[in-house]
Amino acid sequence: MNELLRVDDLHVRYGPVTAVDGVSLEITPGEVLALVGESGCGKSSTARAIVGMDKPAEGTVLFRGSDVPKLDLRTRRPDFTAMQMVFQDPNSSLNPRKRVGDQIADGIRAAKARGLKSNSPQEWLEAVGLDADMVGRYPHQFSGGQRQRIAIARALAAKPDLIVADEPISALDASSQASVAAMMRQLCLDAGAGMLFISHDLSVVRLMADRLMVMYRGKVVESGSTSLIWNDPVHPYTRALLSAIPHPDGKGVLPEAPAAEAPDEWASHIDEALNRVPVSKEAASE
Numbered sequence: 001m002n003e004l005l006r007v008d009d010l011h012v013r014y015g016p017v018t019a020v021d022g023v024s025l026e027i028t029p030g031e032v033l034a035l036v037g038e039s040g041c042g043k044s045s046t047a048r049a050i051v052g053m054d055k056p057a058e059g060t061v062l063f064r065g066s067d068v069p070k071l072d073l074r075t076r077r078p079d080f081t082a083m084q085m086v087f088q089d090p091n092s093s094l095n096p097r098k099r100v101g102d103q104i105a106d107g108i109r110a111a112k113a114r115g116l117k118s119n120s121p122q123e124w125l126e127a128v129g130l131d132a133d134m135v136g137r138y139p140h141q142f143s144g145g146q147r148q149r150i151a152i153a154r155a156l157a158a159k160p161d162l163i164v165a166d167e168p169i170s171a172l173d174a175s176s177q178a179s180v181a182a183m184m185r186q187l188c189l190d191a192g193a194g195m196l197f198i199s200h201d202l203s204v205v206r207l208m209a210d211r212l213m214v215m216y217r218g219k220v221v222e223s224g225s226t227s228l229i230w231n232d233p234v235h236p237y238t239r240a241l242l243s244a245i246p247h248p249d250g251k252g253v254l255p256e257a258p259a260a261e262a263p264d265e266w267a268s269h270i271d272e273a274l275n276r277v278p279v280s281k282e283a284a285s286e
């Protein structure tokens with residue numbers, strides 16, 4: 001079975017609120033699936049159920065064939081490091097009182113516990129665009145954007161089969177969003193890992209996701225290959241999302257996505273897309 005993750009008819013409820021209403025998806029190794037939709041549509045609730053942080057009211061979540069909600073938190077640990085989550089706020093993933101090198105080393109140990117080789121903390125820092133000699137610093141000695149890179153390095157150091165990234169670049173400044181998105185995709189491809197990439201920003205996911213799923217009020221309203229949805233959206237909500245991306249040239253079409261083997265080009269194209277997003281994105285601080 002080539003499937004890494006299979007979610008069937010997932011329902012998540014918080015009291016009377018149905019946050020996720022029958023979502024099904026699957027991810028194969030090396031594939032980036034983007035989940036997009038406006039705030040409150042149920043993206044984070046889907047992610048939290050997938051990684052086992054919230055219990056689904058109904059439905060199944062199978063990670064490499066294991067039923068995630070039924071696994072015991074204590075016994076699933078070693079195997080579970082094969083699934084890593086990156087949050088929007090890096091402070092959720094980093095321990096403020098621990099040197100960043102030691103936190104990345106935790107990821108490396110998790111890889112080793114599964115018999116996998118990982119790089120050194122210094123090499124991981126360099127892989128995410130930071131200096132190797134920053135290894136002895138604490139999280140507060142970095143900017144918000146740098147902290148997010150460290151959280152990504154820590155997740156990748158564990159050599160996960162699957163990364164669930166919930167708005168991992170939304171808190172970054174516009175210029176580093178592009179490079180971090182391109183870097184995540186490339187490192188995922190290099191490792192043969194799959195990724196669920198959650199975002200409300202279609203202009204970014206269009207350039208890094210193989211497939212898109214559009215959520216609206218807890219349901220998936222449209223899914224398919226990224227280029228198909230971009231070029232020929234069917235659902236009115238998808239059309240509305242796409243039309244919300246401003247196009248100064250008035251043509252309404254972004255450049256074709258370059259080949260996945262050209263990360264630099266990805267970065268520059270994502271930059272290009274990001275320069276066209278609304279002012280609120282520009283104002284996002286590190």
Ligand SMILES: Nc1ncnc2c1ncn2[C@@H]1O[C@H](COP(=O)(O)OP(=O)(O)OP(=O)(O)O)[C@@H](O)[C@H]1O
Nearest residue numbers: 014017018019038039040041042043044045046200
């Ligand atoms: N712990 C909770 N208790 C009650 N309601 C919740 C809880 N978490 C989420 N919700 C509700 O569930 C719905 C889906 O929320 P969710 O966070 O999954 O949306 P989202 O698409 O990730 O939004 P955003 O992009 O703003 O993060 C919302 O109506 C939200 O208010």
